[in-house]
Amino acid sequence: MSEPDASAVAAGTDTPLLELRGITKSFGAVEVLRGVDLKVRSGRVTALVGDNGAGKSTLIKGVAGIHNFDAGEYFFEGAPVEVHDPKTANALGIEVVYQDLALCNNLDVVHNMFLGREVTRGVTLNEDEMETRARKTLDGLAVRTLHSVRQPVASLSGGQRQTVAIARSVLWNSKLVILDEPTAALGVAQTEQVLRLVRQLADNGLGVILISHNLGDVMQVADDIAVLYLGQMAAQVDTKDVQRNQVVELITAGRSGDIGLSPAMAEVVL
Amino acid sequence: MTTTAAEQAAEGQRPEGIGGAARAYIDKLRGGDFGSLPAVLGLAALVILFGSLKGDRFLSSFNFANLLGQGAMIIVIAMGLIFVLLLGEIDLAAGVTAGMCAAVLGVTMTEHGWPMPLALGACILTGIVVGLAQGVLVANFGIPSFVVTLATFLAFQGVLLLIIGEGGTIGIRDDTILAIQNDNLPVWSGWILAAVIAGGYAGLTLMRRRSRITAGLATEAFTVWLAKTGFLVAVVAVVTFFLNEERSRRPEITSIKGIPWVLPLILVLFVGLTFLLTRTSFGRHVYAVGGNAEAARRAGISVARIKVICFVACSTLAAVAGILFASRDNSISPSTGGSTTLLLAVGAAVIGGTSLFGGKGRIIDAIIGGLVVAVIQNGLPLVTEQAGIQYAVTGGVLLIAASVDALSRRKSVTG
Ligand SMILES: Nc1ncnc2c1ncn2[C@@H]1O[C@H](COP(=O)(O)OP(=O)(O)OP(=O)(O)O)[C@@H](O)[C@H]1O
Numbered sequence: 050m051s052e053p054d055a056s057a058v059a060a061g062t063d064t065p066l067l068e069l070r071g072i073t074k075s076f077g078a079v080e081v082l083r084g085v086d087l088k089v090r091s092g093r094v095t096a097l098v099g100d101n102g103a104g105k106s107t108l109i110k111g112v113a114g115i116h117n118f119d120a121g122e123y124f125f126e127g128a129p130v131e132v133h134d135p136k137t138a139n140a141l142g143i144e145v146v147y148q149d150l151a152l153c154n155n156l157d158v159v160h161n162m163f164l165g166r167e168v169t170r171g172v173t174l175n176e177d178e179m180e181t182r183a184r185k186t187l188d189g190l191a192v193r194t195l196h197s198v199r200q201p202v203a204s205l206s207g208g209q210r211q212t213v214a215i216a217r218s219v220l221w222n223s224k225l226v227i228l229d230e231p232t233a234a235l236g237v238a239q240t241e242q243v244l245r246l247v248r249q250l251a252d253n254g255l256g257v258i259l260i261s262h263n264l265g266d267v268m269q270v271a272d273d274i275a276v277l278y279l280g281q282m283a284a285q286v287d288t289k290d291v292q293r294n295q296v297v298e299l300i301t302a303g304r305s306g307d308i309g310l311s312p313a314m315a316e317v318v319l
Numbered sequence: 320m321t322t323t324a325a326e327q328a329a330e331g332q333r334p335e336g337i338g339g340a341a342r343a344y345i346d347k348l349r350g351g352d353f354g355s356l357p358a359v360l361g362l363a364a365l366v367i368l369f370g371s372l373k374g375d376r377f378l379s380s381f382n383f384a385n386l387l388g389q390g391a392m393i394i395v396i397a398m399g400l401i402f403v404l405l406l407g408e409i410d411l412a413a414g415v416t417a418g419m420c421a422a423v424l425g426v427t428m429t430e431h432g433w434p435m436p437l438a439l440g441a442c443i444l445t446g447i448v449v450g451l452a453q454g455v456l457v458a459n460f461g462i463p464s465f466v467v468t469l470a471t472f473l474a475f476q477g478v479l480l481l482i483i484g485e486g487g488t489i490g491i492r493d494d495t496i497l498a499i500q501n502d503n504l505p506v507w508s509g510w511i512l513a514a515v516i517a518g519g520y521a522g523l524t525l526m527r528r529r530s531r532i533t534a535g536l537a538t539e540a541f542t543v544w545l546a547k548t549g550f551l552v553a554v555v556a557v558v559t560f561f562l563n564e565e566r567s568r569r570p571e572i573t574s575i576k577g578i579p580w581v582l583p584l585i586l587v588l589f590v591g592l593t594f595l596l597t598r599t600s601f602g603r604h605v606y607a608v609g610g611n612a613e614a615a616r617r618a619g620i621s622v623a624r625i626k627v628i629c630f631v632a633c634s635t636l637a638a639v640a641g642i643l644f645a646s647r648d649n650s651i652s653p654s655t656g657g658s659t660t661l662l663l664a665v666g667a668a669v670i671g672g673t674s675l676f677g678g679k680g681r682i683i684d685a686i687i688g689g690l691v692v693a694v695i696q697n698g699l700p701l702v703t704e705q706a707g708i709q710y711a712v713t714g715g716v717l718l719i720a721a722s723v724d725a726l727s728r729r730k731s732v733t734g
């Protein structure tokens with residue numbers, strides 16, 4: 050995890066780490082995702098943006114195996130895969146940091162980081178090993194804000210919790226980390242801290258999907274931006290090729306100048 | 320010490336020495352985590368109160384052994400309840416489950432002539448089946464545990480009545496069963512037991528300390544370890560000494576001394592269940608489900624499986640308590656395990672420090688809280704004959720414990 054290996058760099062240049070083609074998903078009669086394409090490369094932060102209800106969370110829940118997509122193709126490291134449950138996604142190296150964090154307040158930092166995947170020696174928990182690895186991972190992410198890894202999560206600030214959730218996602222040989230609005234509830238300093246952490250993940254060679262409503266954050270940290278507009282992928286563009294106001298147009302109207310959905314496509318919806 | 324303490328505090332590690340440990344403990348209390356402190360203080364206050372009012376009878380070693388026997392069933396049922404309380408669930412039927420399992424034990428032995436081990440197996444199996452059924456109804460059907468166990472609470476009383484027959488009782492004559500609550504360890508083996516407990520604790524904690532030091536992890540100071548171990552040794556020695564005293568009113572006819580068999584039984588349950596809850600993945604998952612079921616589910620934990628196992632643990636321990644009832648009362652009646660049994664057991668767990676909101680609780684809570692309840696049950700009748708006062712006081716204590724629980728929870732949520 051600390052250094053991108055040769056194959057990861059190669060994968061970063063040719064085959065995307067994750068590729069989705071023509072994904073559809075409905076809840077009952079409501080079509081939430083309509084033919085979505087997405088490419089995520091290793092070593093890059095791909096921002097996933099879009100208005101409330103555009104389908105961002107639904108898309109990543111499908112990637113993580115919590116929902117099943119109705120149709121479409123799902124490639125991981127170039128190979129077609131079937132992901133129907135979270136375990137399969139984890140086995141591929143996909144980790145999600147959820148919007149609502151999913152930490153247990155009554156457990157300490159180490160226990161939360163290893164929840165569901167405890168290290169054991171025979172039948173007993175190997176606390177020493179887990180504590181050592183948790184510390185190493187936090188150090189690897191240059192986290193200095195946590196005083197003790199043995200304090201209960203209930204006593205942590207929002208930013209510290211987010212840090213724990215992110216650190217948990219990289220404990221395992223993960224290749225793709227998905228973050229759903231990691232800075233939504235944070236103050237300025239803590240947001241800065243978490244964004245630095247997000248950048249650090251990509252610089253360590255992982256693929257990162259960042260969902261955010263804060264375009265400032267997105268422009269600052271993302272390498273490319275994918276815009277969902279009412280369940281369709283309006284565009285996926287390099288951050289350096291677009292202006293902030295173009296992204297705003299893509300989010301609100303599905304198109305901006307000659308990027309985005311064709312006028313006909315964008316109108317079908319209205 | 321000053322520089323190292325400062326450095327370690329800067330790194331966020333525990334500062335050295337007893338002073339540091341005391342400060343850390345005070346911080347924990349400030350954070351709203353009172354643990355068993357209120358119960359231990361309450362226990363001490365009650366012992367002093369009853370001791371000063373009726374010292375001659377209350378503080379006798381006869382009464383102490385009697386109190387253990389009275390409290391044993393409550394303690395064991397409370398141990399089981401802690402599993403479901405940790406999930407944020409409740410088992411209102413645990414008391415009558417104990418009664419029903421005891422009836423199965425009695426009927427199979429007395430009326431069907433089954434050998435004792437087989438009858439014991441049937442008793443425990445009844446507990447397991449009850450837990451399985453209740454667990455599946457709660458975890459897989461999604462019926463609130465309050466409703467499921469309220470229904471079984473009524474139903475099992477009916478079953479108990481059907482097994483025993485209207486107005487009847489079943490006598491227990493098996494010597495082994497009766498021995499649990501009526502016989503004592505020989506004095507010499509009591510001291511061996513005490514040595515094993517003290518030595519075992521010291522050895523295990525010392526080994527753990529060493530492995531943490533080898534791994535380069537923060538470790539409690541040696542003086543703190545010494546103080547804890549010293550305290551435990553003192554408690555074990557005092558209890559053993561007290562119970563090894565002659566407590567027969569007429570020693571020239573029958574001598575009664577030694578640790579009652581029920582005490583090692585409770586200790587074995589305590590060590591085994593504490594190990595299960597704190598040192599295994601299963602135990603960790605129980606706390607996780609109680610703390611945040613959705614987070615546990617996303618971490619790949621089968622929430623339904625954990626719930627079912629906890630209900631099975633609860634009912635199985637209730638069956639064990641049923642054996643203790645049979646042993647203590649020499650018989651099973653339709654009221655065995657009924658009346659206030661369940662309320663006292665829930666009270667014991669909560670008084671000991673287990674939360675009614677889930678996610679917080681330890682097996683030791685059952686013992687400490689159970690002792691508080693037993694002291695009240697045992698001490699009040701010495702002071703007042705009025706059952707009304709006894710009920711009111713017990714209810715009041717439970718209410719205080721539940722308030723401490725709710726307040727500490729609010730404190731830790733907001734602060
Ligand atoms: N389980 C579900 N059942 C029915 N409809 C759902 C379900 N989950 C999501 N939806 C609908 O799908 C649409 C997309 O929701 P989604 O949560 O993916 O949006 P989002 O882009 O993440 O929005 P936000 O920015 O508010 O988080 C919404 O209209 C929502 O109501």
Ligand SMILES: [Mg+2]
Pocket residue numbers: 105106107148
């Ligand atoms: Mg969302």
